[in-house]
Amino acid sequence: MNFDLTEERQMLQDTLRRFLSDRYTTDVRNRIIDSDTGFSTELWAQLAELGIVGALFSEAQGGFGGAGFDITTVFEELGRAGVVEPFLDTAILGGGLVASLGNADQQVLVERVIAGDLHLALAHSEPTARYDLNRVMVSATVSGDAVRLKGRKSVVVNAEAAEFLIVSAREGGAVDDCDGISLFLVPRETAGVIVRGYPLLAGGRAAEVEFEDVVVPESARLGTAGTAYTALAERAAAASVALAAETLGAMETATELTRRYLQTRQQFGRPIGSFQALQHRMADLWIEMEQARSATINAAGHLADQPHMRDLHVAAARNLIGRAGRLVAEDTIQLHGGIAMTREYELAHIAKRIVMADHRFGDTDYQLEQFIALSA
Amino acid sequence: MNFDLTEERQMLQDTLRRFLSDRYTTDVRNRIIDSDTGFSTELWAQLAELGIVGALFSEAQGGFGGAGFDITTVFEELGRAGVVEPFLDTAILGGGLVASLGNADQQVLVERVIAGDLHLALAHSEPTARYDLNRVMVSATVSGDAVRLKGRKSVVVNAEAAEFLIVSAREGGAVDDCDGISLFLVPRETAGVIVRGYPLLAGGRAAEVEFEDVVVPESARLGTAGTAYTALAERAAAASVALAAETLGAMETATELTRRYLQTRQQFGRPIGSFQALQHRMADLWIEMEQARSATINAAGHLADQPHMRDLHVAAARNLIGRAGRLVAEDTIQLHGGIAMTREYELAHIAKRIVMADHRFGDTDYQLEQFIALSA
Amino acid sequence: MDLSYTAEELAFRDEVRDFLEKNLPQEMSDAVRDGRSLGKAGHDRWHAILNERGWLAPNWPREFGGCEWSAVQRFLFEEECCRAHAPRIVPFGLTMLGPVLQRFGSQDQKDRFLPRILSGEDWWCQGYSEPGAGSDLASLKTKAVRDGDHYVVNGQKTWTTLGQYANWIFCLVRTDSTVKQQEGISFLLIDMNTPGIEVRPIILLDGTHEVNEVWFTDVRVPVENLVGEENKGWTYAKYLLTHERTNIAGVGFSQAGLDAVKRMARVEMSGGRPLIETPHFAARLARVEIDLMAMATTNLRIISRAAAGQAPGVESSMLKVKGTIIRQEINDLARRAAGIYAMPFASEEVEGGNEPPIGPDGSGPVSAQYFNNRKLSIFGGSNEVQRNIIAKVKLGGGA
């Protein structure tokens, strides 16, 4: 039983926290959000150089981390600073899938991801799939040594910046079978790939992606045909651990901003932090923060477990954090009052990150359903 | 649109409130609870004489009320005083079923109920039925002009005091069909009726009732064979309106006791009602009280409607009151502290009435299920 | 006890419904339903339509051109407007300033300002809040110093809603700093075109420009623009704040919002069935709907008491708290219902384009509205202040 970070992770945390607090200020971040690309290539390169991307891959994959607690260490800091750059999409999802399924040729992309000069996006969600990971209707039809992709993917985060889209498509089975799903590495510039981008409410960009009879070679497939679900589910779990940690970090910032505001803001002749009703609400938020931290630790600690145990802890963590996160986002805004409603105030962005994280890979209710099914 | 009580109901309310506040003190009530019968025949007679039972029946039935708002007027006051006498069982359920289904001979019993000299009990719940009104396994088999009853009924409130049990039994259909259920007027002293009584946590008594080949004449049936469900459902709705109003009355007492306690109880040199955290919790309780009152009004006002609309409002009211009631019961105890944990303090009993009401005719979750099904 | 409307009330409702069907432009109700901003032109247009029908000022006496409707009529009107997705009537002139002038204004002020509120010639905004004051409204610092037949105003107001469209502002200003906070405040009417006034936009967290800062530097205001007596402004301000607000619970908004959530949850699929049939979402939806059904009755009970001449006391605080909780919960449900489509930022540019919408109908603005409506429990007397009021009245003693 040991709840301390290893020395390496402690260093990673310190480095990242220092870098972001120096460089990733509210002004800088809000300018990034307003930019056309929705992220800063310069900061991306610098963070990759600091080893932040490498920390998300194992040594075998060319990185120096990749375990649950590496992911939480990195993402808690990203969340704390409200970072909008697509670490989840390029590294955890895109890079992670190539690393776990790709052949030697394809693995080269992982090196480029770790070096910071390649972006990827997972094109998986579909209009009627909501959060169901197994529901894939985009079709892949083999003819000769070519594969024809057809269908639509929704809210593909980081699609515009990605050199390759990793596209899930069905090669067999019914619409919601786990079997029959394949992944393809599709250059975004391929003919017939129509990308319609838009900004996201909490920063960054996504796109609707239409595949109009897109033809790629069979060599674009990651792994064997129809068997991608296991890897997808594993990466979805990793993404959930990342999202949990990111939200936890954001909650830390939200409560810390509120703590300071309550100490300094005067009303009726005294700091509003002296009002007992507000004190008690803060106390409840701090308690939920501890719970959120524990749930994140549980999920990270079980990420390499058997799928059943892994998914049980992941669902538990994301359900708890979904509830606690909403409470923290709403209450910290309320405890501030009007100032937190303004775009310039750091909390506004942080609250958006917290709440919007609930819309990736299954919201609070979806996670509860999963937990119930897994614990039956 | 008019939310005022009629003059008659206002008088009924005043009379009942005055009588109970004079005569039904905590001491008196706690002695009643500890008694062997679990209720006071003397107070029962006096209340019947005041017209409290008659107010629960329509003029056609020999009473002078019987509408939703008559029921709420009476039961809110009963709830306010924490009355444990079986008005629900003898009048709303027992008397109400005889009045709506009984033939001329059987109707005589309603007169005796209104006069205060007859007790009844509805023997309906069964061990595996929980709150499902349609789930009846006790069987009724006709042979000649006799009917043979067999099976077990659970938590039959007021069974020991009842001269007749009104027993639901199945004469046809599957175990959870609405069709096929009949009601029989069974004298409690009939051979083969085994009554095992026990006290209830919130006052009053109930019993497990076993029917070991009990034989009654066919004339004991209320209404035509296999068609009792409609009347049962209507009385269950009336009982739910009564329970809602009773709980509302009890919540009034709980918050009023707490208001006074907060005003007088000193701690850290000032009344604890001056602590803002406690003030805000009280404010929330008062808000929920208004909501509970509105929900009760809605249910009472729709009691005579078509079953669908009636049951929708009943389910809404009982779900809301189930939630608000728990909040009020738990928070008023908490706001008091230790004193409210003692049996002598009025709130202890009131809180038990509030919470235990949730276990009759469907709890908060059951009502939510009903509401969802009815609003689909 | 009678839960039904009278025949007259029902006839009135039908009249309103009919009017809205015929006169509310489709593109306007579409914009309201989809959460798109109308701009000043849109507001002005709806204002003119209502004015033509004589239905612009439900709560004004007839002598000033109002409808003098009963509380129930006003409620019905508001409910029908919400159901039809009519634009909200901008309240600053009609609901806020109007009654104050009618009660406390000079004859000149009434003659000059009231008709122009109705005609739409004047767009009013409210100068109450100041930075640093928050819930402690009376601690305001904006100063007005008498100089001949003018006041010279210096200071800053904030959270001034739609101030960017306004040509007039009613302001609370400090005219005496030597007395108790509440006793040195006056109520001034200020032409926004006076030199020295600067309006600076505040961009809210959802990217909208609804509110503003208004800065006053040596702004000269004629003394005839003082409402009532000097240093009595706090009385008028309180009158304005507690002036019967039949729609404080926002029942109509909530009903319209809930309908929108249901529409979305019927088409959005989860696990192969419509979201509305999945138990956890259905439970959330049912609980809010149950709360709202009760709230509608609570609202009517209080309205009917007000109609019977009983002044609403803590009830309006209760309606404010619970009403905003319900509205915010519905916003939260809408966000949940939208699923992955809650993430896109449906900015005006995106929405205004020719592209088809990204998610199911109505999903575009849900997240922006969720965040924007956090204001409901903050502005207009925060829910904490309302709870203080409830406790103070019912428990006695200070907070």
Added chain:
Amino acid sequence: MDLSYTAEELAFRDEVRDFLEKNLPQEMSDAVRDGRSLGKAGHDRWHAILNERGWLAPNWPREFGGCEWSAVQRFLFEEECCRAHAPRIVPFGLTMLGPVLQRFGSQDQKDRFLPRILSGEDWWCQGYSEPGAGSDLASLKTKAVRDGDHYVVNGQKTWTTLGQYANWIFCLVRTDSTVKQQEGISFLLIDMNTPGIEVRPIILLDGTHEVNEVWFTDVRVPVENLVGEENKGWTYAKYLLTHERTNIAGVGFSQAGLDAVKRMARVEMSGGRPLIETPHFAARLARVEIDLMAMATTNLRIISRAAAGQAPGVESSMLKVKGTIIRQEINDLARRAAGIYAMPFASEEVEGGNEPPIGPDGSGPVSAQYFNNRKLSIFGGSNEVQRNIIAKVKLGGGA
């Protein structure tokens, strides 16, 4: 980061599990599981069994006959005891007074009292609370006046748990009324058989007799029964209250309670299927289970920090608040699970008879326990006091 126990810890757990399997009498664990009272004889018996094994005082140093276990060992022991439905060890002598005497008691007091706590010869109770004091413990009024080599004690204590079994009581008494509240308090050990002491039962809302009033009328206590210095009692009391309590979160109790709820919900039927499969109940159950899984880790994190020598600060307040919320929520779930069988009052007479139980296994005491455990958030520093503490530490400044 490593979420698993060490091999030594696991071996220890197995040893405890094995011991409980062999030594915990079946009828005793049945009674605990079903919520039946054990009486003094039952408590004494379990006390003796643990004492024989030397496992009675996990947190005492070895020199006084304790186990000197690590925080993790203590947690594992408590968890296993809960899982096996072992009776709770009565804490007054072992967990509360023992450490105070070891730290602040005279050599005579240690020699005289500590062995008798272990042997079970003395049953201690706690004389802290007074009527009218509540959360404001330091406002206590029970007076001790020095008279030769005795103190003469007058006053009243309340909420004295299991005082009806006790032959000794440790009391906070006022020995100086002229100074600040906290500075005039002393810590006295009083023989319950001294003339002038009267114990009056308080019956709780679930009909149980757990707590008492203890009245003192001219009770003469030898001065050698003063612990530490006169007027320094508040220091010792605070030491006692904040003395590391590894089980303040009650994780073991909650786990056992949740298991019981699941057992009941698997047999209780609703709409033709087991209650545990109905979505709303399943959702309640899942949320509590998720909270409890996190709480178990929170608890271990704080324990492991304590083991590393970091003093627990606000963490124990956090554990108290969330731990009691979870335990009470589980009690609420149990009541819900029981359905109509939550209504019967399973009094000792009813339960003690030869009749079969009325509802499904375990449903008998659920409602009584639900009400009885409202005390968890009231006694031992109410949850409101804990929140004050958390806010004070993290925000600074007073309440």
